Amino acid sequence: xxxxxxxxxxxxxxxxxxxxxxxxxxxxxxxxxxxxxxxxxxxxxxxxxxxxxxxxxxxxxxxxxxxxxxxxxxxxxxxxxxxxxxxxxxxxxxxxxxxxxxxxxxxxxxxxxxxxxxxxxxxxxxx
Numbered sequence: 001x002x003x004x005x006x007x008x009x010x011x012x013x014x015x016x017x018x019x020x021x022x023x024x025x026x027x028x029x030x031x032x033x034x035x036x037x038x039x040x041x042x043x044x045x046x047x048x049x050x051x052x053x054x055x056x057x058x059x060x061x062x063x064x065x066x067x068x069x070x071x072x073x074x075x076x077x078x079x080x081x082x083x084x085x086x087x088x089x090x091x092x093x094x095x096x097x098x099x100x101x102x103x104x105x106x107x108x109x110x111x112x113x114x115x116x117x118x119x120x121x122x123x124x125x126x127x
Contacts, residue, residue, distance in 0.1 A: 031079050031082050031083060032079070034082060035075055035078045035079055035082065036075075039078055039082075040075070040078075043078075052067040052068075052070040052071040052074065053065075053067050053068045053071040054067055055067025055070065056068075
């Protein structure tokens with residue numbers, strides 16, 4: 001069982017996934033800081049200092065903090081949009097690099113043999 005686990009854990013896909021999760025968590029911290037420290041104060045100024053997290057109402061003995069939910073949804077939308085922009089910029093740069101690279105046409109050995117047969121048939125038909 002340990003041998004199977006070792007094979008599973010050391011497979012390339014699992015290691016790639018682990019690295020992706022770690023980098024994703026670190027990137028999440030960066031995006032959260034971007035939202036909390038840069039974007040939200042600017043949006044707060046534009047919206048006249050509105051902070052949704054203070055909105056609530058009391059029902060019997062329970063306090064329903066619906067403003068925190070609204071603020072969390074708003075934060076999520078900003079984070080999602082930030083990630084979208086980041087990925088879009090990266091994809092555009094990668095796409096430009098691929099377009100700049102000259103396309104090298106690779107001919108499969110089977111295709112090469114078929115082309116030789118075609119050329120021989122053409123040559124024999126002309127005789």
